[in-house]
Amino acid sequence: MPDTPFRFKIAVATNDGQTIDGHFGTCESFAIYQFDADSLERLESRPAATVEGIEKNAARAAQLDDCHLLYVASIGGPAAAKVIKHGIHPLRDQNGSPITATLERLQAVLKGSPPPWMAKLMGREPARSLKAVSGGDA
Numbered sequence: 001m002p003d004t005p006f007r008f009k010i011a012v013a014t015n016d017g018q019t020i021d022g023h024f025g026t027c028e029s030f031a032i033y034q035f036d037a038d039s040l041e042r043l044e045s046r047p048a049a050t051v052e053g054i055e056k057n058a059a060r061a062a063q064l065d066d067c068h069l070l071y072v073a074s075i076g077g078p079a080a081a082k083v084i085k086h087g088i089h090p091l092r093d094q095n096g097s098p099i100t101a102t103l104e105r106l107q108a109v110l111k112g113s114p115p116p117w118m119a120k121l122m123g124r125e126p127a128r129s130l131k132a133v134s135g136g137d138a
Contacts, residue, residue: 005036006122010069012099020093024075025057037110040103061086068121
């Protein structure tokens with residue numbers, strides 16, 4: 001077991017910097033946070049890549065390749081595939097939820113029994129029977 005707890009790095013598609021209100025392909029920026037069960041830290045705001053054409057989503061996924069998770073208001077199938085190819089787990093929240101409150105809910109999940117995909121990232125044995133965390137579909 002590692003000496004320090006695993007910390008997730010998450011990108012949040014946002015237009016206002018406060019809520020999950022951005023579509024992956026058109027958001028203005030990505031708010032980058034790092035968290036574990038006990039701490040939450042905003043690291044930076046990254047302007048979203050503005051590459052034109054078919055490779056725009058690939059460029060946006062590449063700019064987030066140091067993240068484990070991505071929260072968006074919406075994302076299309078081909079873009080989600082590009083994100084997943086970079087090892088990033090996409091989550092959707094179409095309600096315009098506040099970023100901090102959403103991440104605090106994820107922290108609560110970490111304190112209990114995280115779903116298998118989260119437990120695997122953390123290097124923990126997943127529990128047998130769990131429900132989805134995202135509150136929406138991914």
